[in-house]
Amino acid sequence: MPTPHEPDTTNTDTPVLVIGAGPVGLTLSLLLSQRGIDHLVVEKHPGLSQHPKARGVSSSSMETFRRLGMERQIREASLPPEHVAFFRGATLSDPHAVRTQPSEPAELGTPSPGVICSQDVLETLLLAEARARHPRGEAGIRFGTRLTALASHPEGPRARLQRSDGGEETVVARTVVGCDGADSTVRHLAGLGLEGERGLDHFRSVRFDAPLGEHVRGRESASYFLTGPDGGGFLAIDNDHDWILQIRLDGPEGPEPASPEARIEDDARLAERIRRDAGVPDLPVRVQRTMTWRMDAALAEAFSGDQIALAGDAAHQIPPTGGHGMNLGIADAEALAWRLPGDRARLMSYAAERKRVARAVLDLSLDNARRAYALDGNLLTRVELTGDTVLRDAEQAVTLRAGARLPHAWLADGTTSTLDLFGPGWALLAETGDAPGAAALRAAHPEAEVWPISGAMRGFGMTPSGAVLVRPDGVVAEVRAG
Numbered sequence: 042m043p044t045p046h047e048p049d050t051t052n053t054d055t056p057v058l059v060i061g062a063g064p065v066g067l068t069l070s071l072l073l074s075q076r077g078i079d080h081l082v083v084e085k086h087p088g089l090s091q092h093p094k095a096r097g098v099s100s101s102s103m104e105t106f107r108r109l110g111m112e113r114q115i116r117e118a119s120l121p122p123e124h125v126a127f128f129r130g131a132t133l134s135d136p137h138a139v140r141t142q143p144s145e146p147a148e149l150g151t152p153s154p155g156v157i158c159s160q161d162v163l164e165t166l167l168l169a170e171a172r173a174r175h176p177r178g179e180a181g182i183r184f185g186t187r188l189t190a191l192a193s194h195p196e197g198p199r200a201r202l203q204r205s206d207g208g209e210e211t212v213v214a215r216t217v218v219g220c221d222g223a224d225s226t227v228r229h230l231a232g233l234g235l236e237g238e239r240g241l242d243h244f245r246s247v248r249f250d251a252p253l254g255e256h257v258r259g260r261e262s263a264s265y266f267l268t269g270p271d272g273g274g275f276l277a278i279d280n281d282h283d284w285i286l287q288i289r290l291d292g293p294e295g296p297e298p299a300s301p302e303a304r305i306e307d308d309a310r311l312a313e314r315i316r317r318d319a320g321v322p323d324l325p326v327r328v329q330r331t332m333t334w335r336m337d338a339a340l341a342e343a344f345s346g347d348q349i350a351l352a353g354d355a356a357h358q359i360p361p362t363g364g365h366g367m368n369l370g371i372a373d374a375e376a377l378a379w380r381l382p383g384d385r386a387r388l389m390s391y392a393a394e395r396k397r398v399a400r401a402v403l404d405l406s407l408d409n410a411r412r413a414y415a416l417d418g419n420l421l422t423r424v425e426l427t428g429d430t431v432l433r434d435a436e437q438a439v440t441l442r443a444g445a446r447l448p449h450a451w452l453a454d455g456t457t458s459t460l461d462l463f464g465p466g467w468a469l470l471a472e473t474g475d476a477p478g479a480a481a482l483r484a485a486h487p488e489a490e491v492w493p494i495s496g497a498m499r500g501f502g503m504t505p506s507g508a509v510l511v512r513p514d515g516v517v518a519e520v521r522a523g
């Protein structure tokens with residue numbers, strides 16, 4: 042064992058080294074464990090982030106969690122569906138406020154409608170399952186461990202890790218995956234630049250405790266947008282005591298107050314602002330923590346190198362106007378997991394595919410931001426984050442074709458979706474196992490599990506003699522008419 046502050050030179054071998062235990066790194070860990078792929082996750086902080094950023098978990102992510110057997114527990118930890126509404130008013134108590142609800146889940150073409158689940162809650166659930174399912178158990182996910190250097194080597198990249206006890210070690214991997222957020226160390230060390238804009242806007246997010254539930258009773262919402270001159274708004278964590286106030290800043294304000302005295306003054310100012318924006322002058326408020334954040338719209342110049350891949354915010358920083366950043370990252374994890382531990386060609390195909398999707402989602406979110414959509418205004422809009430096209434249900438029909446996400450359809454039992462049939466392996470869907478299309482595809486892809494789906498996909502133009510080959514991440518690889 043190394044003594045504190047004494048560097049050691051332990052070498053650990055792992056097929057996949059995942060840097061970062063945010064929502065994307067943890068989801069990737071779960072997907073790798075599901076495939077029986079050994080890996081190591083390292084996170085520089087001593088624990089998970091306590092300040093939630095994302096709350097909108099889209100149907101695309103919920104479909105991933107459904108395949109991981111985690112949908113129910115995440116849904117139970119989310120706001121009830123009747124709270125998924127948007128409130129616009131001068132204050133939280135404004136009697137003239139307008140409340141709108143997004144379209145019904147049944148219209149969304151998914152077995153797993155999106156939810157509002159605070160990122161810290163989601164990460165806690167993901168971490169518990171990732172630890173329980175990891176081939177190395179708890180040792181597979183290490184906190185207080187920071188990536189500091191990366192060297193390429195013919196036999197696989199060498200990653201230098203620094204532990205919070207002062208020790209150091211080198212990990213030899215086949216692939217290093219940067220799930221290490223917007224300021225990704227992996228991206229920097231791989232020499233990959235960013236394309237796009239940073240600092241489009243600046244906000245302060247204030248998490249606080251206050252009995253606001255009684256003031257919103259009967260009109261509970263997920264987001265409460267303030268229509269006054271200062272903008273901003275309240276975000277519900279539980280629609281009772283646990284809340285966030287989002288404040289727009291004029292520019293990149295200085296760091297959070299450091300001294301205890303400055304913190305007390307700052308908290309008092311924030312509490313006053315919360316009372317004003319709530320329209321409740323005598324509201325008891327306890328500020329828990331604050332975080333300033335910057336709105337960026339940028340993509341890594343490449344999402345992979347010869348021995349590394351980037352996923353989540355490390356690869357793309359999406360304005361949160363639409364709530365797509367984390368969801369896009371979770372879809373990256375699905376697109377990457379089945380290719381790991383990847384060779385150069387697999388990493389390059391991942392990178393090309395995902396960068397196209399990320400660019401489309403970035404354009405969509407930037408457009409929302411420029412049209413001054415209120416923050417999170419179209420949260421839970423169904424946007425395809427898988428496959429070669431970013432589709433919005435309202436704009437384009439979902440089709441069955443190679444390169445696109447497999448459409449959702451219920452099988453005859455009414456509880457199994459076509460989206461339950463792939464992952465962790467390949468799937469071959471046909472009306473019957475001996476359909477001519479299935480025979481042809483099975484000869485070329487004997488590894489695919491065959492699923493007779495009767496007439497479930499007729500609505501998408503599938504013929505009785507046809508068959509569909511689906512990748513482990515739900516992208517249609519091939520469609521045969523028969």
Ligand SMILES: Cc1cc2nc3c(=O)[nH]c(=O)nc-3n(C[C@H](O)[C@H](O)[C@H](O)COP(=O)(O)OP(=O)(O)OC[C@H]3O[C@@H](n4cnc5c(N)ncnc54)[C@H](O)[C@@H]3O)c2cc1C
Pocket residue numbers: 060061062063064065066083084085086090094095096097098160186187188189220221222223224225226227246334352353354355361363364365366367368369370417420
């Ligand atoms: C206000 C706001 C609201 C948002 N709302 C939504 C929403 O509703 N829906 C949505 O989809 N997205 C939303 N987002 C975006 C979402 O929060 C991010 O896209 C998401 O956190 C990205 O996850 P990640 O795992 O890629 O990165 P992160 O969450 O940033 O995690 C990266 C991890 O890597 C670790 N790390 C960094 N460097 C190292 C290193 N050298 N060694 C070891 N570990 C390292 C970090 O400590 C961190 O824990 C929102 C963002 C903001 C700011």
